[in-house]
Amino acid sequence: MDKYSFFYKIPDNWCWTKLGKITSIIGGGTPSSKINEYYDNGDIAWITPSDLSNYNNMYISKGKKMITKLGLMKSSAKLLPKGTVCLSSRAPIGYVVIAKNELSTNQGFKSFLPSKVFKSEYLYWYLKSIKHILEAKASGTTFLELSAKKAGEVEIPLPPISEQQRIVNRIESLFAKLDRAKELIENTLAQFEQNKMAILHKAFTGELTAKWRKENNIDLSSWKKCELKEVFKVVKDKYNPQTENQIVNYIGLENIETSKGIISKNNSSEVKSIKTKFKKDDVLYGKLRPYLNKHDVVNFDGICSTDILVFRFNDINTAKYINYYFNLPMFIQYAVENSSGINLPRVSEKTISKYKISLPTIEEQQEIINILDKLLAKYNKIKNLEQQLEKIELLKKAILAKAFRGELGTNNPDEESAENLLKEILAEK
Structure with missing residues (x-):
């Protein structure tokens, strides 16, 4: 297969393919909310895109609601095996998680069943990196939705399985360091805001200029x-x-x-x-x-x-x-x-x-402003850390871009080509 077929050059022992060729793509469904028997005492995990809002873990075991076997049977929801990669395909497009156990989804997902040719974690990170492509493939008038057909047409660079694992390990190692840096910056900024509010409180209650008033024989009653x-x-x-x-x-x-x-x-x-x-x-x-x-x-x-x-x-x-x-x-x-x-x-x-x-009097106002200007000027330097947060997100994007080009230094060119494995799997089908 031509190494330049779709987007960019990849290592010789990788190959380009489409998701529809290497996995089954499953939709979801919602049992009728009017029938209690579909939900009461349910023991089947069922997730919706809203369950993934502000959800940052790679794996998920359940959502806010559970459904019953009857609810599963009476809807288009399917029981998905552990390791399935679930992608929200509307409202919004681009949330990604891996099933930690058997679960089902509503119709807001396109889910990719596990396969011998890819690691679930590798597909997880790849889908996270191409959100803009997924959105571009979506269509709809009321809201954009990525169809199963379009999801199947999404191209993916496929390395050998062992290389996929090394890429996943490398991404997670680098991201862990960046997340630690992000946490330290966010804690510093939070402390800054807390200190700033304390200073402002002292300024507007007269505490900040108590010494100044004493030196100038002015009482708080002047306020x-x-x-x-x-x-x-x-x-x-x-x-x-x-x-x-x-x-x-x-x-x-x-x-x-x-x-x-x-x-x-x-x-x-x-x-x-x-x-x-x-x-x-x-x-x-x-x-x-x-x-x-x-x-x-x-x-x-x-x-x-x-x-x-x-x-x-x-x-x-x-x-x-x-x-x-x-x-x-x-x-x-x-x-x-x-x-x-x-x-x-x-x-x-x-x-x-x-x-x-x-x-306060104009004179005390001026004194308060002078003090605040000096104190907060120091904190304004700390506020520049916000730019570092933006750089961290850009670094993550750069890491993912390199990962799927074989540029993280993990590829072994002597390993058997992923194309050979792909041919074997397709032959079995």
């Missing part, structure tokens, strides 16, 4: 209770692209990142609808899905999405102070709980304006 509308005004100046010719800076919600603030900007050349104007030192606050906590003090003039509220303050220190305050969990919770809309919740300017705070 005044007020509503936010007393310290800012909501800017409603509009930009109409049909009447204004000047190209200006544009900020959309996509330009503001959770906990980081403004990370990029565009210009108004592509703007087609009415937007809100803002000026340098205004606070931009994303009112859509307030749990995303998108806001920042802007350092240039421009326009922004109408899903962003623009707050203008009399003093830059107050703007920075309130921008920090927006990070408090209790404020985020307030904004979320007082939002309207189910699928696209938004918090109104009126709701934000009514929020009550204790506000």
Whole structure:
């Protein structure tokens, strides 16, 4: 068989083939939920794609529900043997697990029965690496689904069995190291968030500047209770692209990142609808899905999405102070709980304006900002670890790409060709 048939060059003792030639592909089914006898006291494991949401193990023994033998008999569900590779074929496409024991699935799966020519773990990792190909082969109007026929047409590079095992071992060894690094980074980031919240709490309760107040003979009673509308005004100046010719800076919600603030900007050349104007030192606050906590003090003039509220303050220190305050969990919770809309919740300017705070003097606000800037600057370096998490995921993809090209350094060219084994199996059929 031509080593260049499908995607890329593979070692000489490997061969390209299609899944439909090396395994049986089985669909699933759902017993009627109206008949209790199909589920009550069931002892047959039955899985659905929802069972695999946030499920990270390679093997699965059961899902949330069990079905009875009668339920299996009265539906199109099939009893699959241990070692079957189960692929979710719709809603969504691409979840993969290996049956740890006999089990069945609903119709949201295409399952690949064990075969003499492949290791289940090898097929597991291969399917994980080609999610984009599986999706491209799917079709449907209401939702995309990968049919058994299309699944059978999926090409796979097939090494000798012993090489498949070495590839699996190598992938799992490398992934274990990367997962350990990922865990350490995530723990560090979680500790950072915890420490940051503790610092912010101290800042807005007066604890952070207790020494400063003592040195300046100022009492905590200098803090005044007020509503936010007393310290800012909501800017409603509009930009109409049909009447204004000047190209200006544009900020959309996509330009503001959770906990980081403004990370990029565009210009108004592509703007087609009415937007809100803002000026340098205004606070931009994303009112859509307030749990995303998108806001920042802007350092240039421009326009922004109408899903962003623009707050203008009399003093830059107050703007920075309130921008920090927006990070408090209790404020985020307030904004979320007082939002309207189910699928696209938004918090109104009126709701934000009514929020009550204790506000220190301008001088103490400035001191708090100075302290927070210095303390959180250190943590911002730690936040760069998030980029390392992205690199880990890219490394995993690179490892899988090399694995199925024979580039992990595990292949033994002297081993009998996988093509010979494949011919023997096909001859038996």
